[in-house]
Amino acid sequence: MKRKTSKINNVIKIKMIKAIVIVFIVFASIDNKVNAQIFAPAVKQFIEINDSVVVISNVKIIDGTGGPVQNNRDVLFVKNKIHSIGATGKIAIPKDAKVIDGTGKTLIPGLIMLHEHLFYAKPFEGDYKAVHMTYMFPKMYLAGGVTTMRTAGSIEANADLNVKNLIVQGKMTGPKMDVSTPHIEREGFIPQIQSLYGNESPERMVDYWVDKGVTSVKLYNNITKDDMTRVIKAAHARKIKVTGHLCSITYREAADLGMDNLEHTFTACSDFMKDKKEDQCDNGKLRQSLLSLNENSVELKELMQYLIKKKITLTYTPVVFEPFTNREVIPGGGIDALAPFLKEQIQGIYNSRINKDSLSIQFFKAEMKRVKQFYNMGGKLIVGTDPTGPGRTIAGYANQHLIELLIETSFTLTEAIKLSTLNGAKYLEIEKETGTVEVGKTADLVLIDGDLEKDISNIRKMEIVFKEGVGFSSKKIFDSVKGKVGLD
Numbered sequence: 146m147k148r149k150t151s152k153i154n155n156v157i158k159i160k161m162i163k164a165i166v167i168v169f170i171v172f173a174s175i176d177n178k179v180n181a182q183i184f185a186p187a188v189k190q191f192i193e194i195n196d197s198v199v200v201i202s203n204v205k206i207i208d209g210t211g212g213p214v215q216n217n218r219d220v221l222f223v224k225n226k227i228h229s230i231g232a233t234g235k236i237a238i239p240k241d242a243k244v245i246d247g248t249g250k251t252l253i254p255g256l257i258m259l260h261e262h263l264f265y266a267k268p269f270e271g272d273y274k275a276v277h278m279t280y281m282f283p284k285m286y287l288a289g290g291v292t293t294m295r296t297a298g299s300i301e302a303n304a305d306l307n308v309k310n311l312i313v314q315g316k317m318t319g320p321k322m323d324v325s326t327p328h329i330e331r332e333g334f335i336p337q338i339q340s341l342y343g344n345e346s347p348e349r350m351v352d353y354w355v356d357k358g359v360t361s362v363k364l365y366n367n368i369t370k371d372d373m374t375r376v377i378k379a380a381h382a383r384k385i386k387v388t389g390h391l392c393s394i395t396y397r398e399a400a401d402l403g404m405d406n407l408e409h410t411f412t413a414c415s416d417f418m419k420d421k422k423e424d425q426c427d428n429g430k431l432r433q434s435l436l437s438l439n440e441n442s443v444e445l446k447e448l449m450q451y452l453i454k455k456k457i458t459l460t461y462t463p464v465v466f467e468p469f470t471n472r473e474v475i476p477g478g479g480i481d482a483l484a485p486f487l488k489e490q491i492q493g494i495y496n497s498r499i500n501k502d503s504l505s506i507q508f509f510k511a512e513m514k515r516v517k518q519f520y521n522m523g524g525k526l527i528v529g530t531d532p533t534g535p536g537r538t539i540a541g542y543a544n545q546h547l548i549e550l551l552i553e554t555s556f557t558l559t560e561a562i563k564l565s566t567l568n569g570a571k572y573l574e575i576e577k578e579t580g581t582v583e584v585g586k587t588a589d590l591v592l593i594d595g596d597l598e599k600d601i602s603n604i605r606k607m608e609i610v611f612k613e614g615v616g617f618s619s620k621k622i623f624d625s626v627k628g629k630v631g632l633d
């Protein structure tokens with residue numbers, strides 16, 4: 146008996162020595178306390194955590210895979226990679242690790258949102274004027290938990306590309322960016338958006354922007370089927386995916402022409418317009434056709450099946466369609482971010498629309514049902530905010546509120562997080578690097594000061610947003626933009 150015990154002790158000793166050696170080998174190469182990237186002072190002011198070895202202890206994890214919520218976990222990341230995850234107290238922690246107490250907090254992957262813009266839609270003569278938010282929006286997206294975003298259309302594509310590069314260089318604060326082309330659009334209702342004229346070559350436009358570094362293509366309301374055919378061919382030849390906010394072309398036609406992604410789920414679907422003219426957009430009639438569409442429509446179900454068969458991804462953007470009645474002026478609570486004159490203007494618009502938006506409420510709720518149906522049938526779904534519309538959707542705040550609206554759409558919490566993280570990563574084909582809280586992935590993480598399972602509005606209490614292991618203070622960033630959104 147005694148001999149047996151000592152034998153076991155010896156085995157344990159050998160195992161411990163092995164473990165210590167492994168830990169030593171893993172951590173011996175880490176000689177600097179700080180991450181290697183150099184940040185400009187403008188960025189540094191928002192950095193809270195910049196240690197190369199960080200552990201978040203005793204935290205709740207919603208890992209983005211859609212799997213069960215994990216309680217009481219320790220997450221260790223070394224430099225920019227997640228090194229180990231285990232039950233609290235059960236993983237090896239290097240002595241000099243920066244320890245963050247995660248008790249009562251929730252850790253989710255950094256959000257990956259795919260219908261974003263670097264411009265604000267300032268109300269203008271019944272419509273909007275795009276004001277480029279070169280300095281404000283990138284950091285606001287990060288403060289709102291977004292570590293990777295795709296711009297779905299650019300008003301100043303050069304500026305967007307430059308911002309992306311300045312962020313990579315540590316000179317600006319913001320997420321990793323997939324920059325799209327300017328909206329490829331013919332004459333329409335927003336003069337800032339038209340980019341294609343007469344016989345101009347759509348292929349040349351695609352090549353021009355891909356050569357400059359754009360990695361996505363965005364089509365808009367008034368393009369023709371010929372434009373779409375040629376753009377898709379040119380983009381796919383460069384291994385670039387094409388999305389579109391359609392109107393002139395039906396979803397079925399778009400599926401046949403080989404689109405990868407359609408924006409705004411079914412709210413831009415012209416397939417149910419009775420007298421739809423080929424290549425013609427009529428947004429009013431389109432909306433009307435959706436309002437009179439029966440939720441049990443066989444045609445709708447068949448269209449969904451067709452889109453699924455064609456492997457088309459739909460982007461769900463509920464924030465920009467949010468009605469007024471019983472809702473916030475700025476969804477997500479960002480009203481103080483607005484420049485004072487805009488705060489007044491938007492409040493005025495809000496006051497004039499409240500309790501007069503029963504059709505918008507109907508439209509909004511019907512879309513929630515359609516989206517859930519599409520998802521339940523196996524449809525591919527990604528999400529984004531689209532900061533346009535009547536100027537109520539603003540970067541960061543809208544991204545947080547989107548998670549709340551996914552719950553309202555009746556997705557479960559783990560589904561909502563997966564839609565906002567892993568699904569976006571898969572679409573962008575970066576899921577091997579980011580999009581979940583798993584060992585080996587990049588430390589793109591959001592630490593929330595509260596329990597998301599108890600109350601979804603805790604999503605607004607983001608404490609630290611880690612991008613590639615560097616922790617940014619969400620509050621410091623949001624505080625820095627107060628009163629500035631909407632200024633040129």
Ligand SMILES: [Zn+2]
Pocket residue numbers: 260262297298531532533
């Ligand atoms: Zn948009």
